Amino acid sequence: MNVKLKLALASLKHNTARTFYLTVLISVICFSVFVGETVTSGLCGGMESLKKRLGADIIVIPSGKNRQQNFEGILLGGKPGFFYMPNSVLAEISRIDGVEMVTAQFYLASLTADCCSTELQIMGFDPDSDFIVMPWLTKSYAKKLQPGEVIAGSDVFVPKTGIIKIYNQDIKVVGSMDKTGTGLDFTVFGNTDTVKLMLRSAQKLGVSATDADPDRVVSSVMIKVRDGFDKSDIVNTINRTVAGVQAFENRDMVISFTSRLNHMTLMIKSLVAFICVLAMIMVIFVFSVMLNERKNEFGVLKIMGFTVRSLLAVVFCELVFICAAGSLTGVVMAAVWSLSFKSFLESELGVPFLFDGYESFLLHAGVTAAAGTVLSLLLLLPFVLKVLSVPTDAVMRE
Amino acid sequence: MELYLRDVCKTYKGRNAGHDSTASFCMENVNFNLLPGKVTLVTGCSGSGKSTLLSILCGLLRPDSGKVFYGGDSIYDLDGHGLALLRNAKFGIVPQKCLLMSSLTVRENVMLPALYAGKNEKKVADKCGDLLSCLDIGSLSGRYPGELSGGEMRRVCIARAMINEPEYIFADEPTNDLDENGKKRVLSLLRESAWLGAGVLIVSHDPYAVSYADIKYGMNGGRLL
Numbered sequence: 001m002n003v004k005l006k007l008a009l010a011s012l013k014h015n016t017a018r019t020f021y022l023t024v025l026i027s028v029i030c031f032s033v034f035v036g037e038t039v040t041s042g043l044c045g046g047m048e049s050l051k052k053r054l055g056a057d058i059i060v061i062p063s064g065k066n067r068q069q070n071f072e073g074i075l076l077g078g079k080p081g082f083f084y085m086p087n088s089v090l091a092e093i094s095r096i097d098g099v100e101m102v103t104a105q106f107y108l109a110s111l112t113a114d115c116c117s118t119e120l121q122i123m124g125f126d127p128d129s130d131f132i133v134m135p136w137l138t139k140s141y142a143k144k145l146q147p148g149e150v151i152a153g154s155d156v157f158v159p160k161t162g163i164i165k166i167y168n169q170d171i172k173v174v175g176s177m178d179k180t181g182t183g184l185d186f187t188v189f190g191n192t193d194t195v196k197l198m199l200r201s202a203q204k205l206g207v208s209a210t211d212a213d214p215d216r217v218v219s220s221v222m223i224k225v226r227d228g229f230d231k232s233d234i235v236n237t238i239n240r241t242v243a244g245v246q247a248f249e250n251r252d253m254v255i256s257f258t259s260r261l262n263h264m265t266l267m268i269k270s271l272v273a274f275i276c277v278l279a280m281i282m283v284i285f286v287f288s289v290m291l292n293e294r295k296n297e298f299g300v301l302k303i304m305g306f307t308v309r310s311l312l313a314v315v316f317c318e319l320v321f322i323c324a325a326g327s328l329t330g331v332v333m334a335a336v337w338s339l340s341f342k343s344f345l346e347s348e349l350g351v352p353f354l355f356d357g358y359e360s361f362l363l364h365a366g367v368t369a370a371a372g373t374v375l376s377l378l379l380l381l382p383f384v385l386k387v388l389s390v391p392t393d394a395v396m397r398e
Numbered sequence: 399m400e401l402y403l404r405d406v407c408k409t410y411k412g413r414n415a416g417h418d419s420t421a422s423f424c425m426e427n428v429n430f431n432l433l434p435g436k437v438t439l440v441t442g443c444s445g446s447g448k449s450t451l452l453s454i455l456c457g458l459l460r461p462d463s464g465k466v467f468y469g470g471d472s473i474y475d476l477d478g479h480g481l482a483l484l485r486n487a488k489f490g491i492v493p494q495k496c497l498l499m500s501s502l503t504v505r506e507n508v509m510l511p512a513l514y515a516g517k518n519e520k521k522v523a524d525k526c527g528d529l530l531s532c533l534d535i536g537s538l539s540g541r542y543p544g545e546l547s548g549g550e551m552r553r554v555c556i557a558r559a560m561i562n563e564p565e566y567i568f569a570d571e572p573t574n575d576l577d578e579n580g581k582k583r584v585l586s587l588l589r590e591s592a593w594l595g596a597g598v599l600i601v602s603h604d605p606y607a608v609s610y611a612d613i614k615y616g617m618n619g620g621r622l623l
Contacts, residue, residue, distance in 0.1 A: 304485070305486020
């Protein structure tokens with residue numbers, strides 16, 4: 001084995017405490033960076049997914065206190081809920097100048113009771129007028145959904161039989177959606193007739209929270225605005241002229257979430273930066289102390305004829321081992337942590353969260369480990385050069 | 399090849415200037431020849447310039463003026479790389495302070511300069527065994543420096559300086575920390591090296607070393623006497 005490499009390995013092995021502390025400190029930096037990166041990219045992915053799924057320009061829901069939060073909970077947080085308004089609003093809205101397309105949606109929540117397999121959000125859409133759900137639902141199921149058939153969100157538990165029971169109705173799950181990182185992952189989608197059938201069944205069982213006639217109500221109205229018309233004008237018109245509803249722009253909801261997302265990512269990035277700076281200061285401190293302790297060793301190597309280049313190679317080998325081991329440990333631990341808490345993050349953050357695919361995840365892990373190694377080397381090399389330039393004759397004296 | 403210095407001057411202040419941290423130290427127009435096959439002893443009190451002379455001669459301390467010649471060429475005209483290679487191949491240096499690599503065993507410490515020079519590991523190991531036996535520390539070959547006494551460390555440093563069979567050996571206070579038997583072994587080994595053709599420079603204030611020297615100098619205030 002090369003003498004320089006042998007010397008580096010011997011030093012690492014002999015000074016286990018020093019090697020361990022430096023490795024741990026560097027792994028803390030990489031762990032923080034990778035976890036921070038995973039969480040922030042998950043948040044950004046969730047936001048992008050939300051933007052793609054919200055295909056309407058304007059959303060209309062029944063007026064009422066906390067109704068918008070209720071709607072956001074269904075759409076983003078996977079919190080089952082429902083609300084209704086007369087379906088006559090659909091015709092009223094259609095007549096407003098500038099409205100190009102309208103479609104109604106129908107929401108229902110199942111129960112954790114004998115009549116239902118599990119607590120779920122059910123979303124009904126009108127296949128004849130829908131322009132929101134169908135475009136991305138057809139990717140999971142190309143045929144037309146029949147009454148009694150649903151498509152399940154990615155996180156909905158579907159038994160092997162493919163049948164779920166909702167208010168004593170056996171509903172056939174004909175497909176599953178890709179993950180969206182939003183509340184839609186905990187939702188089943190069927191046409192309006194299927195959802196109305198469930199509501200009627202709930203009313204018969206006496207477990208429905210509403211006695212509204214399913215044929216006379218809708219939960220929300222999604223609007224596409226004709227080109228050249230101002231969306232905020234139409235929102236104002238709806239709020240002024242249609243009784244019992246509240247309209248808001250899709251953008252307003254996204255902006256509200258983008259703002260929350262920005263706060264969250266800023267907080268995460270600040271925390272990561274703080275941990276990194278602290279760990280870097282400690283790395284520099286430990287490393288400087290270590291180098292100072294080794295001044296005599298470097299001096300004696302110079303005395304026996306080691307060139308500065310050779311000394312640099314010895315320290316560089318040691319650093320590569322420490323930095324690579326630290327970076328790899330940090331990234332592996334971060335990956336294990338991220339994968340272990342993936343479901344928790346997705347369900348508990350309260351904002352859309354879409355975890356990267358495994359390919360992208362591994363790529364990020366590799367890049368973080370490599371960058372961690374290179375950056376720690378760059379951080380520490382100036383200190384090495386400073387120590388190696390110390391005159392050798394000082395070592396000769398007591 | 400001959401090693402000598404001509405008209406060498408060196409001045410420095412502060413902590414390098416002996417015990418008095420404020421004093422300036424001056425070495426003026428020193429001329430000196432280190433002869434192959436001879437043991438040269440330089441004695442003098444602390445701060446007289448003995449170690450400075452040794453450091454300049456073995457390529458560790460650049461003089462302010464004057465030159466150090468090895469084989470007719472000025473060694474300080476070499477770059478750092480060339481000078482380091484010269485030290486490794488031709489010089490064996492025993493520093494005043496017993497410095498060893500704490501992560502290597504005694505045997506590995508002694509073998510290091512030769513392995514760095516690219517010599518055959520088997521031959522180096524044999525030579526190392528001989529040197530350690532000769533210095534009566536053969537049984538310590540597997541120990542780490544932290545487990546050695548001052549005298550044992552001193553002997554390891556001497557073995558390390560001789561492993562490459564250098565043309566010149568520079569020993570700064572080689573008998574420090576040694577008992578009488580140890581001094582005898584170390585000085586005999588240096589003497590033997592001179593008989594084999596090496597030029598040996600011993601810098602010491604130990605009177606015991608005098609009887610082993612072929613040429614003796616005194617040093618005072620940076621001047622050779």
